[in-house]
Amino acid sequence: MRRSQEGLLVPATRRGLLIGSTKLAAGGALAFAVAGGPAARGLRSARAQDPVSSFTDDLDVFNYALTLEHLENAFYRDGLAEFDEAAFEDGGFDAQVREYFELIGQHEQDHVDAITAAIEDAGGTPVEEQTYDFGYEDVEGFVGVAQALETTGTQAYTGAAPFISDPNLLTAALTIHGVEARHAAYLNVVTGVDVPFPEALEPGLSRDEVLAIAGPFIVA
Amino acid sequence: MADRPLHERFLETITEERQRLASRRGFLGGSAKVASGGALALAGAGLGLRAARAQDATPEAGAEFPDDIAILNYALTLEHLEFAFYRDGLEEFSADDFDEGVFDNLGLIRDHEGAHVDALTATITELGGTPVGEAGYDFGYEDAEGFLEVAAALENTGVRAYDGAGADIQSVDLLAVAGQIVAVEARHASYLNLLNGEVPFPESFEDPADSEEILEIAGPFIVSDTPAADEGAEEEATPDA
Numbered sequence: 001m002r003r004s005q006e007g008l009l010v011p012a013t014r015r016g017l018l019i020g021s022t023k024l025a026a027g028g029a030l031a032f033a034v035a036g037g038p039a040a041r042g043l044r045s046a047r048a049q050d051p052v053s054s055f056t057d058d059l060d061v062f063n064y065a066l067t068l069e070h071l072e073n074a075f076y077r078d079g080l081a082e083f084d085e086a087a088f089e090d091g092g093f094d095a096q097v098r099e100y101f102e103l104i105g106q107h108e109q110d111h112v113d114a115i116t117a118a119i120e121d122a123g124g125t126p127v128e129e130q131t132y133d134f135g136y137e138d139v140e141g142f143v144g145v146a147q148a149l150e151t152t153g154t155q156a157y158t159g160a161a162p163f164i165s166d167p168n169l170l171t172a173a174l175t176i177h178g179v180e181a182r183h184a185a186y187l188n189v190v191t192g193v194d195v196p197f198p199e200a201l202e203p204g205l206s207r208d209e210v211l212a213i214a215g216p217f218i219v220a
Numbered sequence: 221m222a223d224r225p226l227h228e229r230f231l232e233t234i235t236e237e238r239q240r241l242a243s244r245r246g247f248l249g250g251s252a253k254v255a256s257g258g259a260l261a262l263a264g265a266g267l268g269l270r271a272a273r274a275q276d277a278t279p280e281a282g283a284e285f286p287d288d289i290a291i292l293n294y295a296l297t298l299e300h301l302e303f304a305f306y307r308d309g310l311e312e313f314s315a316d317d318f319d320e321g322v323f324d325n326l327g328l329i330r331d332h333e334g335a336h337v338d339a340l341t342a343t344i345t346e347l348g349g350t351p352v353g354e355a356g357y358d359f360g361y362e363d364a365e366g367f368l369e370v371a372a373a374l375e376n377t378g379v380r381a382y383d384g385a386g387a388d389i390q391s392v393d394l395l396a397v398a399g400q401i402v403a404v405e406a407r408h409a410s411y412l413n414l415l416n417g418e419v420p421f422p423e424s425f426e427d428p429a430d431s432e433e434i435l436e437i438a439g440p441f442i443v444s445d446t447p448a449a450d451e452g453a454e455e456e457a458t459p460d461a
Contacts, residue, residue, distance in 0.1 A: 183410075
């Protein structure tokens, strides 16, 4: 028990201002860890997976987010060009599902545009869209990949957001994070692979974990 | 009138914590008021985040909360409200009152809110603060349909509250936890919108709200300082005139 609790200690402090409060922070994490139930499990695994920031700065976090948003945006754009209303119907999905997929695709495009603009404003160089292969062969496969992408996207933001230093950028990331979580819950309903909200606390994924999941989709 | 107890509670907590932790005050001058500015800037995607920084420079800019404990108590106030809402409502209704599977999912949401209450309470205590307790609520619904409407309103409000307060959290660990909670609130909100025939994800970006906006929305549900069950017991012991 003691060892796993010590594993929760996170040396990084936000804004570099709060050296004296590191202990408080760790205490907070401990309380969550011992609070019991799914909450405790969620926190412990998340902290254990990402004990220190794997990002050099906020621009690094935002380009990481942009990498994922490009992937999602291309996924919906190209997939919806391939599968029309009839294809969704043939796959057993009602017309509303395709409409909501269009809306999700629009959100991802908006996220790409906003994050690109934010990176440029901050003097950085936004990463560009790459070439992807999502491996689906029919509309059911397409919907299944959507569910996996949104879940991963949500948990990528959950894992990365705490390491954003600038409060404006942090709030911006949070406003995207919530929307990805909404997509993920909806896609759980559509696919039926899981309940819409499987945990009391959303697990956070580390950068390495996310890239291991998303990497195989990127072919060039 | 109805929002006074909550408002007083906040003030009391904030005053206490300000006295206790006065030395930590002032670190984050200029970091508040970003919530809605950030969202607005992003909503007009091409504008980027520069507009948010400009708003940040208003003279009143300063942290909305004196410290992390105050933010946790703010979150706990809302989680108490949500948990009581589902706990009491699900006792009132049965699975037959909803479409198939809905009752079970509502029970899951109730359990999540309960876990959030427990976790926040334990954390505040661990940090040396005094966790706020449950209040007495009146959610005003009269049937299962009304219950689902209030549920959606509460969950969407919860997301806005966490998104508005998140940037004021100083500890990386606590921010991580807030992020883990808000994603789950957003999942709840998505599902409840769907049940109510609303778009589960109405905007490209969430709409953060500051505590005053949240108080305006949640305050009217709060009717007393103590849980309704306690009041009921008192009323029974004191016959009406």
